[in-house]
Amino acid sequence: MAHQGQAADYYSSQNNGGGQYQQQGYQQYAPPPGPPSQTYQQQGYQQQYPPPPGPPQQSYQQYPPPAGPPEQGHQQQPQPPQDPKYSQQPPTYGANFVPPQDDKQSFQDTFKIQKPKFNDVWAGLLFIATFLGFVAVSGLTLSRYSRYHKFNGGGIYGSSNDFSLDTNTIILFVFVLCIGFAVSWAYFLAARAFTKQFVWLTGILNCAFAVGTAVYYLYRHLWGAGIVFALFAVFSIFCFISWIPRIPFAVVMLQQAMDIARMRRVHVFLVSLIGGILSVAFAAWFSITLVAIYVAYEPSSSGGTSNPSCTNGGCSSGRVIGLVVFVTFAGYWITEWLKNTIYSVIAGVYGSWYFCAGKPGGIPKAATAGALKRATTYSFGSISFGSLIVAIINMLRQGCSIAQQQEAADGNIVGAIMFCILGCIIGILDWLVTFINRYAFSHIALYGKAYIPAAKDTWKMMKDRGIDALVNDCLVGPVLTMGSVFVAYLCALFAYLYLEFTKPSYNDGRTFTPVIMAFAFLIGLQICQTFLTPIGAGIDTIFVAMAWDPQVAMTDHPEFWERVVHVYPHVQDLIHV
Known part of the structure; x- marks a missing residue:
């Protein structure tokens, strides 16, 4: 159950996500020690995020696993503070985002406006x-x-107008x-x-x-x-x-x-x-x-x-x-x-x-x-x-x-x-x-x-x-x-x-x-x-x-992220998670 709480912390991250990626994002591709039913499967990653081929270090070298036992690293992970630079905080999945649970949830329900009003x-x-x-x-x-x-003609030719645009121009x-x-x-x-x-x-x-x-x-x-x-x-x-x-x-x-x-x-x-x-x-x-x-x-x-x-x-x-x-x-x-x-x-x-x-x-x-x-x-x-x-x-x-x-x-x-x-x-x-x-x-x-x-x-x-x-x-x-x-x-x-x-x-x-x-x-x-x-x-x-939220690209769309990294490796240094 501790890992469930950690997964929730991961999805509620807004800033300073690099540390969490080291702890959890990396763990999605290399399950932690222990029975899968208690860790990897509980987090819901086993079917949704299959590990990519090859060792994870090849794609995410800038995110090595932290020193020490994984559990200890998780426990010492602080909750990121609210960033006052933005008038609206960076999203969890997206600001005011509510993940749809079934096919009945609409766009308006998913991306809710806190105080709906007509702007500008x-x-x-x-x-x-x-x-x-x-x-x-x-x-x-x-x-x-x-x-x-x-007077302006009925086609390309035949106009009596010799001083301004006419039907010829319309054609x-x-x-x-x-x-x-x-x-x-x-x-x-x-x-x-x-x-x-x-x-x-x-x-x-x-x-x-x-x-x-x-x-x-x-x-x-x-x-x-x-x-x-x-x-x-x-x-x-x-x-x-x-x-x-x-x-x-x-x-x-x-x-x-x-x-x-x-x-x-x-x-x-x-x-x-x-x-x-x-x-x-x-x-x-x-x-x-x-x-x-x-x-x-x-x-x-x-x-x-x-x-x-x-x-x-x-x-x-x-x-x-x-x-x-x-x-x-x-x-x-x-x-x-x-x-x-x-x-x-x-x-x-x-x-x-x-x-x-x-x-x-x-x-x-x-x-x-x-x-x-x-x-x-x-x-x-x-x-x-x-x-x-x-x-x-x-x-x-x-x-x-x-x-x-x-x-x-x-x-x-x-x-x-x-x-x-x-x-x-x-x-x-x-x-x-x-x-x-x-x-x-x-x-x-x-x-x-x-x-x-x-x-x-x-x-x-x-x-x-x-x-x-x-x-x-x-x-x-x-x-x-x-x-x-x-x-x-x-x-x-x-x-x-x-x-x-x-x-x-x-x-x-x-x-x-x-x-x-x-x-x-x-x-x-x-x-x-x-x-x-x-x-x-x-x-x-x-x-x-x-x-x-750059973490979503890495975790929810791994194939897309891998292709970007393959043709543009510098992206791993550019994005500050």
Whole structure:
């Protein structure tokens, strides 16, 4: 019975777990002396945690058994103190975690919130107001567009509009949506079918496409765009070569994420498909609204065809710019909210796997539905808050992208390079915020905390555990980003070729080419990122869960831990249990 009490002490550990691992975690693989019915079997480890092949010292050299008799070591083991650094203590299996005892226990029962409340309400209300504003602008502009539909043509050709976007542009965006959806879904399925080759495939395709695009633009004598893409190609090749030593670790993490996605009670592929369809639907809505703004309020150029929509006044370039800025900001915020909601749902599922799969009852019942309910109720404001920060940064980067392409189209190479550098700086800021968001949302998904406290606590705990170094050496996030950028550039290139071949009258002198290419890039990027969000969310949540309780990885998922140690032995020195 003494060992039963010791097992309970082990599972109630929060910090300073290294000593307990020396006493008990090691003992799981080498049973202590004495009859099994009184020690090893009583702790319930004999069937659940079979000893791995080979001596345990080979995998856990940094955790040697303590000197002296095991019983004495157990008796002298102190109870770890509460750590005041975290506003919420590190979990037992997870903070506020109740291990499921049977198949009837739900996600809400397993990951209970101590004091359920709606967090960051102001951000949620502001998001709703922005969405309603987008609906109002879309309805008004589409109404004006429909009145003069014939003036803007019924297809690719036949438009009388020579001063702003028209039906030709809508068809262009329809093709972009189809390309974004098809390539993104195929890319996601490739991650499922060719997991080992996925990282290599992404890097090679991205580098080859960047080089090919640069060569094509230079061939067309678009010197500004050609030089910018040439610099991007050099950067991509350098990054890929520097990543090669870390690819095996990324492959292990990606394989683990895909193995979990195939498990019972996990709906990762379904969530990805539904999220992708919603992303495409909103992108179509956004594209039509963008074209309708130009049609409804763009004044005709001097000496050109007059805009019948402006007969009663109300048209101006300032109004067009203002409305485009607003719908672009709203579009970024809405799509970021959609991605982060999907992220939170998947984080709840993968957190359930990490803390529950090795326990009686397994993954909680309806984990996906339970995580979705929490994301759209108590955590709605927190997700809106985190999405708002990213939306603002992306707006700034979008402006730099348009300005860069405009300078390149005008032949101003210096200006194009300067805006490219500014865009890179903003991109680094975007990466930093997104990096923090990813792990904050994992905390929010499981424990329903407000955005800022969740971000602070999660990052501090990851630093203390040493997981931050582990995260930096994992390439899955950069690989998924590289894949999304590949799809985005493919959509932008299609937009350029479409405009070159159809030659719409409104685009004489390539006036609208930079704007249309920028929005095609945006649409492709957001669609692909939405499809790939479940993969990144799963891997990020595994890292966060390991920061909360690394012992669970070693005891409940020994095969996964052994594979990580095999390709990345340094992990044993990084993680501070």
